[in-house]
Amino acid sequence: MLFRKKGKLKKEYDERLIHLMQQTREDWQQQKNLSDLSFEKSPQMIAEEKMAEARYFYLFKEARHRKIVIK
Numbered sequence: 001m002l003f004r005k006k007g008k009l010k011k012e013y014d015e016r017l018i019h020l021m022q023q024t025r026e027d028w029q030q031q032k033n034l035s036d037l038s039f040e041k042s043p044q045m046i047a048e049e050k051m052a053e054a055r056y057f058y059l060f061k062e063a064r065h066r067k068i069v070i071k
Contacts, residue, residue: 014068021059021070028052 031049035041063070 014066017059017063017066017068018070021056021063024052024056024059028056 028049031045031052035045035049038045
């Protein structure tokens with residue numbers, strides 16, 4: 001009985017991770033586009049872009065570790 005929930009929970013958390021990755025990628029792309037459109041890049045804007053990129057790649061590494069395939 002205990003082991004049946006394990007597969008169900010894994011699928012649920014994998015779906016959450018995929019959704020979070022999609023959101024984070026959109027945020028990163030938005031920061032990147034904003035940075036590209038601006039004439040003068042402030043240090044804060046550069047830092048925000050780097051943080052968004054780091055968040056996305058951290059989630060990407062976690063997905064690879066969990067062997068998640070996005071179709």
